[in-house]
Amino acid sequence: MPTLHLLGTGAAASDPHRTTTMLAFSSDEEAGDASTLLVDCGGDAIQRYRQAGLDIEDLDALILTHEHADHVSGFPLLMERLWLLGRRRPLPVCGISQALAQAERAFGAFDTSGWDDMPTIQWREAPYEEDALVFSGETWRVTAAPVEHAKPNVGLRIEHGPSGRTAAYSCDTEPTPSVARLGAGADVLVHEANGDFPGHSTAEGAARIAAEAGAGRLLLVHLPPGLAEAHLDDARSHFEHTEIGEELGGYSYR
Ligand SMILES: [Zn+2]
Ligand SMILES: [Zn+2]
Numbered sequence: 001m002p003t004l005h006l007l008g009t010g011a012a013a014s015d016p017h018r019t020t021t022m023l024a025f026s027s028d029e030e031a032g033d034a035s036t037l038l039v040d041c042g043g044d045a046i047q048r049y050r051q052a053g054l055d056i057e058d059l060d061a062l063i064l065t066h067e068h069a070d071h072v073s074g075f076p077l078l079m080e081r082l083w084l085l086g087r088r089r090p091l092p093v094c095g096i097s098q099a100l101a102q103a104e105r106a107f108g109a110f111d112t113s114g115w116d117d118m119p120t121i122q123w124r125e126a127p128y129e130e131d132a133l134v135f136s137g138e139t140w141r142v143t144a145a146p147v148e149h150a151k152p153n154v155g156l157r158i159e160h161g162p163s164g165r166t167a168a169y170s171c172d173t174e175p176t177p178s179v180a181r182l183g184a185g186a187d188v189l190v191h192e193a194n195g196d197f198p199g200h201s202t203a204e205g206a207a208r209i210a211a212e213a214g215a216g217r218l219l220l221v222h223l224p225p226g227l228a229e230a231h232l233d234d235a236r237s238h239f240e241h242t243e244i245g246e247e248l249g250g251y252s253y254r
Helices: 044-050 075-084 097-108 177-182 203-213 233-238
Strands: 002-008 022-028 033-040 059-063 091-095 123-125 131-138 141-146 154-160 165-169 188-192 218-221 243-244 251-252
Touching: 002 141, 002 165, 002 188, 002 218, 022 044, 022 154, 033 044, 033 141, 044 075, 059 075, 059 097, 059 131, 059 141, 075 097, 091 097, 091 131, 091 154, 131 154, 141 177, 154 177, 154 218, 165 177, 177 203, 188 203, 203 218, 203 233, 203 243, 233 243
Parallel strands: 033 059, 059 091, 091 123, 165 188, 188 218, 218 243
Antiparallel strands: 002 022, 002 251, 022 033, 131 141, 141 154, 154 165
16 A cells, blocks of 8 residues: 655745655555655655654655755755665665756765765666656656756656556646646645746646546645645635645555
8 A cells, every 4th residue: 555645845935844845655565565765855854754654774766856955955964864874775866867966966065985885876867758767666666757847847657556556746837737647547646836936836726737637636735834725715626635735644545
């Protein structure tokens, strides 16, 4: 059974109780190995990851969507924490070239020569095109497509092999048809609702995309300060199952 964990739900500027938007997906198959994916690390992702009850040994890949600070700036800290906590197996870090380059630059600013046995970083570049394969393993298959943002950026479709369940994530974007395609028939669509700004979406815009996708449920993230249930009437007129993402919320979707 897959579970989506909203490790952070805030925009770059957000409410005091929300950190930057970071997601994790976990699979706790009774008959198989536990496996998790982490998407973005613009904050202290490992603290949140552990707070969600997840085990760093189960982390099979980090996926980075784009180069903005609120999505990649926590990468050096993530590696330091993994190393200090005893993680030794390699970590695949997957994404488009601009996102990987930013993470590599940030990590390169630190002298890690004394970090004995640090887990090897496996940089895995994905093409910047529709239906790009980002990660494929025993449990997960992740594909991406370009979205509409100030910098090259991708939305994701995360397929959970054992259950056949699917989630999608818009990342930072204006409402765009490529996200509706990524989210086609998905059990859950995680969509940003940063507000009416270039390169971003309102809750209503996100709801229109969820309806177009035929998703089962819409969770709003990348939330600006003060976005409340009372503001969702317009969004729910387009897509009834619209919810504000709960900070550190866990959502099973079987
Ligand atoms: Zn951004
Ligand atoms: Zn952002």
